[in-house]
Amino acid sequence: MVGQIIRIHGGFAFIRDPNTGKVWAALRRGKLAEEKILVGDLVEFSPLDEERGVLEKVLPRKTELYRPPVANVEQALLVFAFTEPDPNFKLLDRFLVLSQSAKIKPIICFNKLDLASPGLYQEERRAYEEAGFVFLTVSAKTGQGLEELKRHLSQRVTVLAGPSGVGKSSLLNAIQPGLKLQTAPVSRKTGRGRHTTRLVELLPLDIGGLVVDTPGFTSLDLPDIPPASLSAYFPEIARVGTGCRFSDCLHQAEPGCAVREAVAEGKIPRFRYQHYLVFLSEILERERRRFS
Ligand SMILES: Nc1nc2c(ncn2[C@@H]2O[C@H](COP(=O)(O)OP(=O)(O)OP(=O)(O)O)[C@@H](O)[C@H]2O)c(=O)[nH]1
Ligand SMILES: [Zn+2]
CATH class of the missing domain: 3.40.50.300 (P-loop containing nucleotide triphosphate hydrolases)
Incomplete structure (x- = not known):
């Protein structure tokens, strides 16, 4: 059966059958004992009885x-x-x-x-x-x-x-x-x-x-993304950015930047662009420190 781990406690993985909501307490089969398992993992398991089961396999994680x-x-x-x-x-x-x-x-x-x-x-x-x-x-x-x-x-x-x-x-x-x-x-x-x-x-x-059951993103450090990829997370900037003169434009002060033009014309909200610039400088600063 395939289920999802909703809790890990006392050596047991608690696996929920998404169709019925029923939960089994499962131990890991020998070779799985070393492998990392996480709450949220989708797993294959074999029920032993109404309450216990054996975890057979962890399916690939989507996130x-x-x-x-x-x-x-x-x-x-x-x-x-x-x-x-x-x-x-x-x-x-x-x-x-x-x-x-x-x-x-x-x-x-x-x-x-x-x-x-x-x-x-x-x-x-x-x-x-x-x-x-x-x-x-x-x-x-x-x-x-x-x-x-x-x-x-x-x-x-x-x-x-x-x-x-x-x-x-x-x-x-x-x-x-x-x-x-x-x-x-x-x-x-x-x-x-x-x-x-x-x-x-x-x-x-x-x-x-x-x-x-716990709030996420409690660490506010931006992930290790290449500077040129940041705009992908600002869809309105990414869309306009295809029109910049340079294909690797970071939309800071480059000539022919379609993004800065769109900001000046009010087509991209200024506050969003400003936050983009703040995050970009954080990422660039981290790269500088790493290579110096
Ligand atoms: N007027 C009003 N007050 C609200 C509303 N939702 C929550 N509150 C109040 O806002 C305060 C904080 O609510 P919480 O649910 O504890 O907020 P939280 O985000 O879980 O806070 P943390 O546990 O500190 O992370 C409480 O006094 C709530 O009664 C709302 O829709 N309207
Ligand atoms: Zn640009």
């Missing part, structure tokens, strides 16, 4: 997140609030790069719609939608927009990301009472806070689908 370590996450719900706290669009754009480069589909979700004055962030929303991103507006408090959010979460494996206080836990709870997000494990690299590494789990949704 792999490192913090928290989860395989086969399909989409990232990037949660921000209209207010309290105000949205940080640079952080949103960073999440968009992080998720797309991990081949995880981003879904932008603005919460606390009940606190928003009419038309708030309408322009930004249009910018993201025109770039091709899904942009949901919801309120965990009033329930506005939750049906559409459910449609997006149904039958998918989703990780939530977003700053503290935007309502990630409240949204999960509004969708399914009792669902709880764990607080993000403290970064070992920065050493802030306690050094705890929690076990990550996939939580089944009643509407079908699974959510990672």
